[in-house]
Amino acid sequence: MTKDRIVLLDSLRGLGVLGILLCNAPDFAVPPGIAESVKSWPHGTGPDTLGVWFVTQWLFQRKFVTLFAMLFGVSIFLVGGERTDKERGSTLRKRLSWMVLFGVLHGFAIWYGDVLLSYALAGFAVMFARSWSPKRLLWTGVGVWVAFSLLMTAGAAAMMLAPSESAQAGAAASAQIAKAGLAEIQYSGTFLQSLVQNAKDRLVLLPNEPIIFLMTASLMMIGLACFKLGLFTGEARTRTYVILLVIGLLALAGVGLVFVQFMAQDLSRPMSMVAMTVQMATAPLSTLAYVSLMVFAARSKSFWSVIPRALAPVGQMAFTNYLTQSLIMTALFYGGRGLNLHGEVDRPGLAAITIGIWIVQILWSRWWMDRFAMGPLEWLWRRLYRGPTPLRRPRPAVTA
Template structure:
């Protein structure tokens, strides 16, 4: 096999997977009106009796929620691994340059966060340091850490310890007051994002750095993200995409194993929800359900990566792969563009439509936005080598302007 052809196929496949990850991300964000936080119960109440919302909520819970930030994270780890593997033999500054790229990514993420607090780039920049350190670990150590982190083991251990050694119990009166305070804070934040001025929204999002850090830690998302960084690193080391044809059988087995496991888990939760009220379940069940959901999210992510890799590698899917690749090649630009469209639609300095649209319409709108991104990306890349943000990031990394515009082929 021609090494150049193999490398080209691998890059196209990874770009196609990035495109799919971005589709899942825009759907996940749109279903919550790009609020990126806890939405007040009063906002959801108007949709409680809507059949379409119920269907979309089940669709989100089973197929979207918690699956695509992990998908994107795995690809980040894979990209790092490919960069490290393909570095030139005399490149002695790779680690320093990668650290500088992370600093720049954090700066981009900071600007993004104060406009939209769901930004993940700042988190990637922070965890990228630990990804660089993990590059010195053996494959066995990386695999063990990837499994433990992707299953959110640190938080499950903390929950278990708290269950067996509970702290002093807060009185019901105090707990009720704290919950009321939290509900008021959520409503206030939601109203600021929905109807506030540009300055008010920037101030609110800046203050929400603390909320974001608390959420990342207490939910375990920061550990799960790192786990999928490591999984991507390992996939790159093993060159699974370089020798994809040789591993097709293993990819198929992985898809079927994950599919069967998820059928069992989802069926269990749906049956439980239909038969037993949550408050009637034993207190330890909360920890057990978190564990099952971690397995569900992790294996669904792996199923998506393996399954879509198999589909996109088919000759009959070549056209779809090409279209998705356009979006994936401009992943950073398109990720930020999704946020830009979302905040213009739903935030106060835009149309202020947060909470005003049925989530089913938001799902449809997210798909339309993604299709438009395919057209825009294709048009842009026919004229330029990089997306605009990728070009700025690359230029700042190397300290000089990178070649941007493609040469026009003279006619006649």
């Protein structure tokens, strides 16, 4: 790891970990089968509910998990160095191995939607590409991402062209709702019931890991290429950031139009597939637009420079903040752990809770990083893969 932290990377990491929470909030609050659904959402489709859903899908969904994956690709290089550096390579392997354990524990014992395991597994592959040139990393990462997007597009087209089978679709939706109802009882039950149900839902998601692996590895390579090109350090030319911003905003406009059309067509399932496909395929473009905005804010001498400064401490302890979000949300929503609000909170309420957690994490991250060299879980993680590591910041020398 380089001795001098790159503040812009910390700011982007902070943006990523906070943005992810709004997307994850429904998955804590209702069973996984209906968390992403609009029609099956238990609180209906009122204007406020639909408005929060639209903003989340338009401006947040896929953008921040994409950013986080890209930045994890950067950390592969910052920790492991070049492939010729055997000592740092060994440190990187230990770091990823412990992350596998953290991911398994998080996914089964806290929240089924864990991404740490996926990142660690993809990291083991990307570590072999960390010395590649930016061009090779970019072409490989983009190639995999485009291939995956084309497969999704083909699936969406097949759904659009397939004959309507409303009876079968209705039966499938009813079965999904019934299954979600059974899960709801377990999540709202005792601590042991919610723990077991969470583990069951985690097991259901594990077969998706090969797909997630390819998606995540491709984004890590794209992110590492962007880092080597200076995009994530603010060293690229202003013209480059302007181009990325324009392209990303156009992509965002396209996503917004598709989701508006989805709502105009009475939330039809084929149009839902199209909307999700466009959202997924264009996510890296929108993400790089957000990166460009952060660079401009960091360069600014006005009020906007406050944003990256406020987010940097959040990013320095992103691992702690990510796991803390899971602990807070499960304490709020899972049975036997706290308030037991599972199934009780609509999307506007989830947005309010999310904003509250954002404020708390921004404030407590600043307080903590003013006193300590790293977050508490970052310290534990580093101690496991590096050995004894000081946590407190060294006191400034007192001169006579």
